[in-house]
Amino acid sequence: MSSIPTIAAVTATAQVVPDWPYLEMLTRFALALALGLLIGLERERRKKEAGLRTFGFIAVLGAVGASLGDTYAYIVLCLTGLLTVFLNLQDMRTHEGTELTTSAAMLVTCIAGILCGKGHTLTPAAIMVSSTALLAWKDILQGFSIGLTEGELRSALLLAILAIVIYPALPIGSIGPMGLIQPRAAWATVILIAGIGFVNYVLWKAFGTRGVAIAGFLGGLVNSSVTVNELASRIGVQAAGAVAAAAYRGILLATAAMVMRNAVILALLAPAVAVAGTGAFAGMLAASAFFVFARRRGPALQTPPGADPQDNQIMLPFSLWSALKYGLVFLLLHIVGVLTQKYFGNAGFYLVSVLGGAVSSASAVAAAASLAADGKLTLEAAATGAILASLASVAINLPFVLRVPNRRFVMSIALAMVVIAACGLGGLLLGAPLAQLVTEQLPQLSQLYPGH
Structure with missing residues (x-):
């Protein structure tokens, strides 16, 4: 039992x-x-x-x-x-x-x-x-790590510290009198621009120098003015033949890269504003592409014989000074933009956008997107300011080209830049209808901007 x-x-x-x-x-x-x-x-x-x-x-x-x-x-x-x-x-x-x-x-x-x-x-x-x-x-990976220099490693670590350590510790929202300072927004801009430059450097490191055309495009993603100045300085030594043709396309590709970078920054930070500025950015990119490929039948785009390949290398991907510079420019443009818009209306903000675009168009575009996201600017005004900043960046590069002794080269670049700027201005006139279309057809985007 x-x-x-x-x-x-x-x-x-x-x-x-x-x-x-x-x-x-x-x-x-x-x-x-x-x-x-x-x-x-x-x-x-x-x-x-x-x-x-x-x-x-x-x-x-x-x-x-x-x-x-x-x-x-x-x-x-x-x-x-x-x-x-x-x-x-x-x-x-x-x-x-x-x-x-x-x-x-x-x-x-x-x-x-x-x-x-x-x-x-x-x-x-x-x-x-x-x-x-x-x-x-x-x-x-082994080949990449062996070829990694100490400066490149420090740059990567610095970027990681800025993105992972410092950014989460910054206060959220506006601080200071009148809410003029936005630490996280400024730091996000620094990380975004630096990240684009870092990816550009990695691509450069992986694929090497494949001609001045690639150098112009990749350099334009970081700083179009520096790239145009560097390419134009080469024409001063050898002003004809393959070098002039390569520099021509390199400068135009640097300009196209700058426009593309600004459009991407605007799309990431303020999608509705990016839609309103689509006409201008698309027109500038189309004009750049036309002039680039219109010269395909010209001399081969290659590095001239006897040139030092190291001349095509770009700077280190990231540095503390560049981060602080972008952040400072963004904060200054944001503060001045708020004050001028408050006391002088949109005309004051447009003036700040033009001046900021001549210094750093990426920071000026990010500032316009930030102001729109905070409701301190209307959608149309923010899109207009971003486009004006990009046009100012195109215009500021022209003096670098005018010093080249090759008049034919100067006239070709000047004509291309004028047409690119004209297409941008033409697209700017379409900003208001596009903004209205965004408001009517995409309310989920326009609701992100209570000031609109």
């Missing part, structure tokens, strides 16, 4: 544990297996001790352990750790080395399998795809 309660207790305990849903668990295990095979395939191709089958088993084992419970998941993770120790001991005995990268990949695979067993899908998939990419791009 004493055995009857024992059997009943066992039966009751067995009934507490539910059956696993077959299709759901099969999906989890299949995902874990697929992810394990993905990273195992890369290890197999490199002829590592742990390859396709090993990583597949580890991922499935992690999924099964997580399905049984957290305790089993920890046990599976510990067993995987012991397996990596055995792998390294075996490799040290046979090859006098270690498999640290493969060991780390095995632990990551086990954790991804555990996540799959718990029902996660996108997270383990993203982890495994990223890990496989890191393994597959070993040669590329």
Whole structure:
């Protein structure tokens, strides 16, 4: 009789544990297996001790352990750790080395399998795809890190500090008298502009110098005035042939890059204002593209023989001075823009936009977007100010070209810039109808700007 309660207790305990849903668990295990095979395939191709089958088993084992419970998941993770120790001991005995990268990949695979067993899908998939990419791009990453200079590393760390450490610590909203100072908005502008410059530098580093045309476009993303000045100075030495043709296209591409950069900044910070300024920005880009490709039948766009390739390199991607300069210009334009708009109306803000565009069109465009987002400017006024800043940036580059002794070159560039500015002014006249269209057809965007 004493055995009857024992059997009943066992039966009751067995009934507490539910059956696993077959299709759901099969999906989890299949995902874990697929992810394990993905990273195992890369290890197999490199002829590592742990390859396709090993990583597949580890991922499935992690999924099964997580399905049984957290305790089993920890046990599976510990067993995987012991397996990596055995792998390294075996490799040290046979090859006098270690498999640290493969060991780390095995632990990551086990954790991804555990996540799959718990029902996660996108997270383990993203982890495994990223890990496989890191393994597959070993040669590329190694070559990039070896060629990385100390100054470039400091620039990357500085950008990370500005974006991750300082930005979250800044106060939200306006501070100071009349709410003139917006620390986060200014810092966001610094990060945005610096990020564009940093990506530009990485592309330059990865693909090298492919001619003055690429130099002009990539340089224009950072600072079109500096780029135009540098290209124009080369014409002073060799004022004809391939050099003049290359500089011609490089200057126009720098101008197009400046317009494109300003349009992107405006679209990111104030989408409705960007829509209102679409006509002007599109017209300026179309005119730039026309003059660039109209000279395709001219001399080859290449670096002249005997030129030093280092002359085409740009500055370091980021520096503390450039960050402070952009932030200071943005704050000054924001403060002056608020005051002039308040006491002198839109005409005062337009004057500030023109002056700011001559100094830093990116900061002037960001300031116009910020004022519109705060409701201190109407949509039409902000779009007009951003366009005027871009036109001022085009105009300020012309004196750099006028000093070139080649009159034909000067006339060609001057004609192109005049047409580009005229297209921008023509698009500016369409700003009011486009702004009205935004207000009527896209109310969700116009509601972002309560001042409109």
